[in-house]
Amino acid sequence: xxxxxxxxxxxxxxxxxxxxxxxxxxxxxxxxxxxxxxxxxxxxxxxxxxxxxxxxxxxxxxxxxxxxxxxxxxxxxxxxxxxxxxxxxxxxxxxxxxxxxxxxxxxxxxxxxxxxxxxxxxxxxxxxxxxxxxxxxxxxxxxxxxxxxxxxxxxxxxxxxxxxxxxxxxxxxxxxxxxxxxxxxxxxxxxxxxxxxxxxxxxxxxxxxxxxxxxxxxxxxxxxxxxxxxxxxxxxxxxxxxxxxxxxxxxxxxxxxxx
Amino acid sequence: xxxxxxxxxxxxxxxxxxxxxxxxxxxxxxxxxxxxxxxxxxxxxxxxxxxxxxxxxxxxxxxxxxxxxxxxxxxxxxxxxxxxxxxxxxxxxxxxxxxxxxxxxxxxxxxxxxxxxxxxxxxxxxxxxxxxxxxxxxxxxxxxxxxxxxxxxxxxxxxxxxxxxxxxxxxxxxxxxxxxxxxxxxxxxxxxxxxxxxxxxxxxxxxxxxxxxxxxxxxxxxxxxxxxxxxxxxxxxxxxxxxxxxxxxxxxxxxxxxxxxxxxxxxxxxxxxxxxxxxxxxxxxxxxxxxxxxxxxxxxxxxxxxxxxxx
Numbered sequence: 001x002x003x004x005x006x007x008x009x010x011x012x013x014x015x016x017x018x019x020x021x022x023x024x025x026x027x028x029x030x031x032x033x034x035x036x037x038x039x040x041x042x043x044x045x046x047x048x049x050x051x052x053x054x055x056x057x058x059x060x061x062x063x064x065x066x067x068x069x070x071x072x073x074x075x076x077x078x079x080x081x082x083x084x085x086x087x088x089x090x091x092x093x094x095x096x097x098x099x100x101x102x103x104x105x106x107x108x109x110x111x112x113x114x115x116x117x118x119x120x121x122x123x124x125x126x127x128x129x130x131x132x133x134x135x136x137x138x139x140x141x142x143x144x145x146x147x148x149x150x151x152x153x154x155x156x157x158x159x160x161x162x163x164x165x166x167x168x169x170x171x172x173x174x175x176x177x178x179x180x181x182x183x184x185x186x187x188x189x190x191x192x193x194x195x196x197x198x199x200x201x202x203x204x205x206x207x208x209x210x211x212x213x214x215x216x217x218x219x220x221x222x223x224x225x226x227x228x229x230x231x232x233x234x235x236x237x238x239x240x241x242x243x244x245x246x247x248x249x250x251x252x253x254x255x256x257x258x259x
Numbered sequence: 260x261x262x263x264x265x266x267x268x269x270x271x272x273x274x275x276x277x278x279x280x281x282x283x284x285x286x287x288x289x290x291x292x293x294x295x296x297x298x299x300x301x302x303x304x305x306x307x308x309x310x311x312x313x314x315x316x317x318x319x320x321x322x323x324x325x326x327x328x329x330x331x332x333x334x335x336x337x338x339x340x341x342x343x344x345x346x347x348x349x350x351x352x353x354x355x356x357x358x359x360x361x362x363x364x365x366x367x368x369x370x371x372x373x374x375x376x377x378x379x380x381x382x383x384x385x386x387x388x389x390x391x392x393x394x395x396x397x398x399x400x401x402x403x404x405x406x407x408x409x410x411x412x413x414x415x416x417x418x419x420x421x422x423x424x425x426x427x428x429x430x431x432x433x434x435x436x437x438x439x440x441x442x443x444x445x446x447x448x449x450x451x452x453x454x455x456x457x458x459x460x461x462x463x464x465x466x467x468x469x470x471x472x473x474x475x476x477x478x479x480x481x482x483x484x485x486x487x488x489x490x491x492x493x494x495x496x497x498x499x500x501x502x503x504x505x506x507x508x509x510x511x512x513x514x515x516x517x518x519x520x521x522x523x524x525x526x527x528x529x530x531x532x533x534x535x536x537x538x539x540x541x542x543x544x545x546x547x548x549x550x551x552x553x554x555x556x557x558x559x560x561x562x563x564x565x566x567x568x569x570x
Contacts, residue, residue, distance in 0.1 A: 057459055059455060059458070059459065062454075062455070062458060064377070089461050089462075089463060090461075092458065092459055092460065092461040093461040096459065096460075097459040099452060099455065099456060099459075101452055103450075103452045103453050103455070103456040104456075105453065105456065105457070105470075105471050105474070105475070106471075106474045106475045106477075107474065115457070115460055115462075115470070116460040116461065118470075119460055119461050119462045119466060120461070165456070168456075168460070169459075169460075172460070172461070
């Protein structure tokens with residue numbers, strides 16, 4: 001990336017530790033997330049990249065025995081997303097998420113996208129219609145579904161379902177969008193469509209994406225972090241990480257000698 | 260060519276050799292399984308045969324039109340009337356009261372157990388709830404007659420000692436565990452990823468339960484409701500004990516009335532001569548009951564196909 005503007009911080013992990021019961025899954029993570037950029041998290045299975053991602057919208061709070069230490073600062077208001085006085089529901093109102101496996105709700109296409117708006121108390125039909133259309137357009141699926149908004153969402157193809165899930169997340173205008181291996185259940189064509197979409201979306205939203213696929217990280221991201229055994233080994237601009245990694249372990253992973 | 264050597268053709272290794280012993284064991288097991296399945300099917304067919312054949316003799320004496328339209332049910336009187344609607348009304352009213360209790364309560368309990376209760380509470384509460392389903396219905400009947408009716412009479416002074424309301428309420432309590440347990444299973448089978456999708460949108464637990472989990476589990480819920488309906492329509496002892504056994508064409512739950520089942524138990528306890536018209540009414544009433552249950556089951560199957568889980 002050859003743009004010379006100074007990146008603005010959107011979020012920053014500071015001394016983040018995470019425990020599943022006794023097992024420590026994240027070890028002292030410090031890392032910036034820049035505003036309106038795509039940051040990729042790469043690393044071998046079990047390295048903690050999904051665990052780290054799911055800390056940003058407090059998904060770990062849904063299960064007993066999980067514990068955070070440290071902070072994730074969220075800007076511009078400098079809120080600690082992990083603070084004990086911060087309501088996870090408020091966090092999730094600002095941080096959207098797209099999952100590994102498309103998980104549309106057993107509702108119509110329209111109601112899937114309107115879901116987050118209804119959760120936020122929006123019931124005005126006109127407003128809902130406008131925002132649903134806008135979100136579906138942003139997720140590049142409007143042309144395919146505009147004539148069948150009342151069809152059941154689970155009848156869409158896998159790639160369409162995933163774009164619908166992206167539209168669902170976009171409809172509420174999140175500030176940060178988390179992608180947890182969003183293309184691992186999709187074929188190459190659907191994957192290409194999602195990658196193109198990620199590229200397009202960073203104009204308006206900050207994106208953090210976990211991926212198993214290094215080519216994908218190289219294609220879509222501005223920044224890349226390499227994680228290994230719960231530690232952040234290296235963080236930097238994507239081209240730097242891929243062309244000239246500083247750490248031997250990053251280099252081994254990227255060149256395919258490990259993982 | 261080595262394959263043309265006749266000696267080679269018989270060279271099947273021990274591992275691949277045909278195992279006659281295993282073959283016969285498999286066949287034997289298959290036969291045992293088929294026999295077990297046949298018992299239940301044949302029993303059903305036998306019941307249907309008895310009901311239909313006895314009912315045919317009944318309808319030789321009583322016209323179907325009278326059976327369906329007469330407003331009196333007095334098969335054992337000199338002035339005999341055979342209006343099945345009298346019994347059907349009692350059955351439907353008591354079932355309606357029971358389901359008005361059991362469906363909301365069972366669903367709410369299922370939502371609580373599946374979505375809110377932590378695992379320790381669930382592990383204790385669910386077996387206790389299922390135990391409620393193991394109480395003999397005669398006990399429920401006397402509970403209705405001796406406990407619930409007096410309490411209801413305190414609130415509704417005009418209530419008679421026997422009523423469809425009291426019997427129906429207790430029948431509803433009896434059915435709650437069936438609906439709660441099956442509905443909870445259906446809701447727990449909804450994949451966690453779907454709930455996570457909802458939570459990630461900022462939804463609360465209750466919003467997720469009502470707007471995502473319940474719609475996703477709707478076919479399982481429908482199946483549990485159908486089972487509840489079948490239980491209510493077929494329930495006998497609670498109604499025989501607490502609803503009074505007088506045939507009464509009414510849609511008012513505050514009145515006593517006989518149901519199809521309580522009529523059957525009443526006349527079956529007496530000494531009706533085999534082959535008499537009174538004896539045959541048992542089978543005509545039984546056939547009606549079977550058709551009602553069948554109707555609800557078909558409706559349930561249709562609902563299940565219509566709202567199949569599509570996740």
